Amino acid sequence: MNLALDIGNTRVKAGLFDGNRLVEQANWTDWTLEELISYGNQAGADCVIFSSVAAHDPAGYRRLAETFATAVELTHETPLPFQNNYRTPETLGKDRVAAVAGAQALFPGENCLVVDCGTCIKYDLLTAEGVYHGGNIAPGAAMRIKAMHVFTARLPEVAVRMPEDFCGSSTETALQNGALRGAVHEIGGFARQFEQRARPLRVVLTGGDAAFFQPHLALPSLTLEPHLTLFGLNHILQFNKNQLFVP
DSSP: EEEEEEEOOEEEEEEEEETTEEEEEEEEEEEEEEEHHHHHHHHHHEEEEEEEEEOOOOHHHHHHHHSSSSSEEEOTTTTTEEEESSSOOSSSSHHHHHHHHHHHSTTTTEEEEEEEESSEEEEEEOOTTTTTEEEEEEEOHHHHHHHHTTTSSSSSOOSSSSOOSSSSSHHHHHHIIIIIHHHHHHHHHHHHHHHHSSSSSSEEESSTTHHHHHGGOOTEEEEOOOOOHHHHHHHHHHHHHHTTTTT
């Protein structure tokens, strides 16, 4: 059994995997490393991978390595199951790496554009040959809404809600359309551009706002996968286990 830990600033997402199958998923906002270890032990996990938004954590890694037969910390030096063509891998977000690995695990041999709709909207291209080419980063839904309020004198901060009509009939709906429908058009536009580079192209939607944007996206090959990062962490763990146990 594998334990995948995605450690953010305020919460931890955990996934228990039997091979490549996600058996259980859990979230915590209050946690300690010992509690995470206990969770893995009770589930019978013998291998763990963790990714943290914080800097490299040697002490945390050592504690996990003492407990589990195999422990992997995702860093820019971790061996990956795909070829990474990003020119500055040390600056590449671990969430982007894990999401790309998740697309490879779930859709092997396919061209995939991962669209992670979180605080920022991130676009990452993995080709069918297993090559990661990079991507783009744009403001997320709430950031777009907030920016128009913060950087102007009189525009209000409105709710993240999609109006029924694409033509705003009030300042509130005009802001919502500009920010949110604008993001929808951006996602569709980037998908069409990336498809010119890799065809056919599957668009894999993930992140906290993915379900919000999905109904508004008219893309022929669109897949929603809320646990993509966990699948990716497990895929990287499986790859590293295979590297370790090669005779």
